[in-house]
Amino acid sequence: MVLLFHTIALLLLLLSDSVSSQALTLNIRDNGKICSQWVKPGANGQFSVSYAQQPECISAVAFEQANGQARLCCKGMPLTTPPASFPKECGKQLYQPLRQRIIGGLIAHPNSWPWQVLVRGANNMCGGSLIDERHVLTAAHCIKSLVQVNDYKIIIGAHEINKPMYMEQELTVSKIWVHEQYTASTTANDVAVIRLTNPIKLSDKVNIICLPGAEAKSVNDTVWVSGWGRTAHNGDTSPILKQTYMQTMGTKCSTYGAASFNEEKQICASQHGVGYTCQGDSGGPLMYEYEGRWYLNGVVSYGPTDCGVGTGLPSVFARVKYYLSWIRSKMASL
Template sequence: MKLQLFLIVVFAAFISCAPRAEVSDDEGVQDRILNGDLAEAAKYPFIVNVQERKPGEKDPFRFCGASILSEKWLLTAAHCYDHVKSTADIRINAGVVDANNFGSKSQEISVKKWFIHPKYSRIAVHDDIALIELLKPLKFNKHVSPISLPPADYEPTGEGKILGWGAIDPKEEIRSQYLREATIHVSTEAECNKHDSPMSAATQICLGVSDKTTACQGDSGGPFMQMINNKPCIVGVTSFAGKGCTEKAPSVYTKVSAYKSWIEETMKNNP
């Protein structure tokens, strides 16, 4: 049975809850992610944290990740937003590895609108992709900058990076305050299906069969990144996992190349 990665806010979570280290406004912290590492500041300037600021609550609720495509457009997962009634309380926090840091490096911006793929199905978990339009543009610098889309015919192979602020324990009870990264391998459709993670290779990517790393609750919407022609490209968006946050359990990502035309047309038609 699919366990949707509806989050608590990556993209890449892995095991070990080390004592929390202090993070300055300028530097990230290196530690552990489910068997990954804490990301350095400005290493992945394209990933943002999506948060809900609820009235009366001191800290925002971190629930998804997203990747910067341009000053006003982000790529994320549809299932993060299909339950949200209004954009009024939704913010993104860009430029920091500490999701709770709203200091000088942070760019906290409201969401104007999101565009869920018209064929998205929460029950079947397909076409799980969405775009976020920001209320005002991001200011690009070394901490905040976009990631490229892959070619329309791109088929991921080998290994890449997953990123996020999701759970870091198998029970998915402990969320990471800091951005985490891990290397993960592309697996086959047949391998994913054997692990109770049915997916379609035409529009989805199976990751991490037999790996110690996996995406966990809270990582949804975050990127699977690979280098294409020597530049970072977002080739996958975190969608769901079959058996939760455990080693050797696969995660399924939406294949970005299959939706490149929809992404570009949506951005073009909503200037």
């Protein structure tokens, strides 16, 4: 189905597929609505777009116009759910993530990755994963050696970083452990544990992810990554949390240019041979689902400098299972 929107807001509904149009996805939450991205008109001053029905729409799709651009919106299904239905177990979420395997990623549902946190430093931004009520796992290279602990803040419940939501919390940090054998030149042992000043209270919007066990994914398995990283080489970081799926690659990683890849300590993953993680995604989770729970398989470590767009190189992640003893020793320390 194709919709033509004139700049004076005349709506024409065509039942023919003969009109060339932009395919839009309604996946952006905005003040109770679910909207598409903003698009510009064609040379004739009209907007020609097609869209698929969004199951979470509870009203008809409508046309909105502002500043010479247009988008499609509908009234979205409420996200609020009685707290009694909150699954109080690791790796469980009340708000289910989108599962479409879209190349290049798509905007995540708010709070569908409730363990995703934003790590803010004095001059940098990274992702991280909540692994218990007081600890966050992130990448060692996200922690700057000359920056004080007080300069770091952990944001939980975040979705659109430029428009804080009511459920967001900004938390202070009491201690940070960078792996003692972390090597910046090779990014070996690229893990760090952050301790929050006070434990958080889990809710329907904030939960912890499970640490991996014997079921950990290795090769040719589907995994998911989320973050606010750049969406293009030299581009801006994404203001809205995005997600994408990838496939684990095993030892093939070294043949794709990751010369220092260590399969015991690291995981290599790509999407059709392309990494798709970029600056700003660092420290965030590489996740897999097993029997209805989500597990932390890896920590975003590094990828190609062009974010995989030109070189087609994969992304590399610190393998969480390898570091479990180290992680738990820091969590248990005074």
